[in-house]
Structure formats: C-alpha cells, structure tokens
Amino acid sequence: MELNRSRQTLWKGLTVFGVGVLPLLYLTSASTVRWIALGLWLVSAGVFVAYQLRPFRFRIAADGLDLRIAGLNRLVAWAEIEAVVLHQPLPSGGRKQRAASVLLVPATASTIDRRLTGRSPVDGRAALVLLDLDQVQQPPGEVAAALAHFGGSRFADVRQRAPERSDAPGAPDMEALSLLSSLTPRVQKAIDSGDASQRQALKAEVDAALAKLSEASAGRDQPRLDGVLKAMSDALATEDEDTKPS
Structure with missing residues (x-):
C-alpha cells in the first residue's frame, strides 16, 4: 500500500498568501519598502x-x-523495526483531538541513525515520528489495516477516542435513570400502603436524591430528571397532608 500526500494544506496556504498579498498591492503606496x-x-x-x-x-x-520522510530515503526492512505504533492521544484542555501519528521503534540491529524524538505509548521506548495521518489522503483505518497485515505482531494500534460525554445535549443521565427505576415502584407502594412513617422515610430519601442530582447536573446543557423526583416528593407530602385530622 502506498500513501499519497494530502494537498489540503498546500491549497489553504496558497489562499492565505494570495489574500495576504492584496493589501501590499492596493493599500500601500508605490515605494521601495x-x-x-x-x-x-x-x-x-x-x-x-x-x-x-x-x-x-x-x-x-x-x-x-x-x-x-522523516529524514529517511530508503527501504527500512521489517528486521530493522521493533515496532510500528499508530498513536492518537486523547485531547486535553478542551483542545481538538490531534491526528493519529505513525511511530517507528527501531530494532537493536537497526541502522536508522535519525534522532528519535518520540516515545512509544506502549512501553515508553524511544521512537521516530514518521508522519501524522492528516498529511496523507488515506483514512487512518486503511493505514492501520495495511500496517497490521504486513507488520504482523510488530504493529500496535493504540489510538484513543474521546469518550462521548454523558452531559452532552440530549444525552440521558444513566445513573439518574437507574435511580428513578428503583424509586418509582417504591414510591407507589408507599403511597398505596397508607403508612405515614413509610412515606416520610421515603420522602427523605427522594429529597436527598433530588439534592444530589441537582448538584451533579448543575451547568449541564441537557434536560434534567429532577422534575420527576420533585413530583415524587410532592406526592408523598400530599399523602401526608391528606391523612392529617381536620
């Protein structure tokens, strides 16, 4: 498999240079400067x-x-390669995830004399950074498949994907859903029982869960489930009011 260089950076750069030269031509006076x-x-x-x-x-x-590439201009035989690693670290500090990188860990008998500026995320050994996959036209999956096919056990795919945020808009809070599924039958049973002490004890538990859920959901841009807990608490309190002597 042969990788082809992407030309997106070239065209973007030429656009920037083309637009940037216009002020020099039309917004400045003719002079030596x-x-x-x-x-x-x-x-x-x-x-x-x-x-x-x-x-x-x-x-x-x-x-x-x-x-x-990377200062090499020759065939590097598999015997010279201890490992080839496809690495893509998780983003940090709210930054966009970087493109996956191909790292080469030379074998002991390798004649590669380039400076090893990278580190294998597998075992920390020094590695040569060959390229970032946003520099080529082929998608990372195809590159990984070719490296796995020809490299065999030498290849390690340790790309990491950012997990989907549970607080993303519209994403359900699975912990809250589990809590509600547990509380709902118990609340109904307490209401049907007519036992005021049982309702009061369960109301205290619901109120505590409501406070915890509201605190955990603060700042989330998603529909919260605290309204259901509030309705449960109100229903238990209403039953208490209905049983009070007039």
Missing part, C-alpha cells in the same frame, strides 16, 4: 510551496517500509 515587503512575501510563499511539494514516499509492503 512596498516592493521589499512584496518580495519577502513572495519568497515566503515560494518556500512554503517548495516544502509542501518536497519528495514524499511512504509504501507499506511485505519487505518493510519504503520511506522518503
């Missing part, structure tokens, strides 16, 4: 394009990884 600034801008654009169009090769095959 303007032409110097324009020249520097064009040189920067040229360097950017040259970097994006630099030679690239990433081929996954039975005999190893044929690479022209």
Whole structure:
C-alpha cells in the first residue's frame, strides 16, 4: 500500500498568501519598502510551496517500509523495526483531538541513525515520528489495516477516542435513570400502603436524591430528571397532608 500526500494544506496556504498579498498591492503606496515587503512575501510563499511539494514516499509492503520522510530515503526492512505504533492521544484542555501519528521503534540491529524524538505509548521506548495521518489522503483505518497485515505482531494500534460525554445535549443521565427505576415502584407502594412513617422515610430519601442530582447536573446543557423526583416528593407530602385530622 502506498500513501499519497494530502494537498489540503498546500491549497489553504496558497489562499492565505494570495489574500495576504492584496493589501501590499492596493493599500500601500508605490515605494521601495512596498516592493521589499512584496518580495519577502513572495519568497515566503515560494518556500512554503517548495516544502509542501518536497519528495514524499511512504509504501507499506511485505519487505518493510519504503520511506522518503522523516529524514529517511530508503527501504527500512521489517528486521530493522521493533515496532510500528499508530498513536492518537486523547485531547486535553478542551483542545481538538490531534491526528493519529505513525511511530517507528527501531530494532537493536537497526541502522536508522535519525534522532528519535518520540516515545512509544506502549512501553515508553524511544521512537521516530514518521508522519501524522492528516498529511496523507488515506483514512487512518486503511493505514492501520495495511500496517497490521504486513507488520504482523510488530504493529500496535493504540489510538484513543474521546469518550462521548454523558452531559452532552440530549444525552440521558444513566445513573439518574437507574435511580428513578428503583424509586418509582417504591414510591407507589408507599403511597398505596397508607403508612405515614413509610412515606416520610421515603420522602427523605427522594429529597436527598433530588439534592444530589441537582448538584451533579448543575451547568449541564441537557434536560434534567429532577422534575420527576420533585413530583415524587410532592406526592408523598400530599399523602401526608391528606391523612392529617381536620
């Protein structure tokens, strides 16, 4: 399998350079300073394009990884590779999740002489960061399948996905639902029993659950279930009022 470089970054960069040059042409007076600034801008654009169009090769095959990336320009045989890791850490600090990265852990007999700036998330060994998968056209799943097929036990897929938030809009609070399913038959039984002490004890339990649920749900952008608990509490209290002598 051969990976193809994505050109999205190139087109986005060219758009930025194209839009950015307009003020230099139309909003500044003709002067030596303007032409110097324009020249520097064009040189920067040229360097950017040259970097994006630099030679690239990433081929996954039975005999190893044929690479022209990360300072390598040769076939790295599987015998030189201790492990290939597909890593995607969970986002932190509210940041967007980064693209998955391909890391290569050289074997003891490897002749790879590049600086190992990465760390394998599997065992912490030094690793060479080959590329981020947002740089190529193939989806991560296809790359993982090819590495698993040809790399065998050397390949480890340790991508981590951010878990779906239980406080996402419209997401049910499973703990609250479990609590309600437990309380509902007990509340109905207490009301039907006519036992005031049983209703009072259960009302105290419902009120405590209501306070805990309201505190846990503070700030969540979702329909809360505390209204049902409040209705239970009111029903138990109403029964108490109905049984009081007039």
